[in-house]
Amino acid sequence: MKIAILVALLGVIVLLATILYMLFQPGAAHRAGPPSLGRMQAAVGRAVLEAAQSNPATAAMVRTAVQASPEEDRSLASELIATLPER
Numbered sequence: 001m002k003i004a005i006l007v008a009l010l011g012v013i014v015l016l017a018t019i020l021y022m023l024f025q026p027g028a029a030h031r032a033g034p035p036s037l038g039r040m041q042a043a044v045g046r047a048v049l050e051a052a053q054s055n056p057a058t059a060a061m062v063r064t065a066v067q068a069s070p071e072e073d074r075s076l077a078s079e080l081i082a083t084l085p086e087r
Helices: 002-024 037-054 056-067 071-082
Strands: none
Touching (some): 037 056, 056 071
């Protein structure tokens, strides 16, 4: 008799825990918040590089901007800049 009561009590506790979990778990709207700054910067970088690939004037502007950037950024961008078309 005691075991049946304990099993029923355990079942009720598990059921309540499941209900509480389902009520308070973060939904898709919570996870789909605003994008991070890094993701936004990467998107802008991809768009600029894509434009520079097809337009030599844009490529020249991108080269000038990279040359004016700090040394670390110049070294990171060097391989990408080398693939841009010349004037």
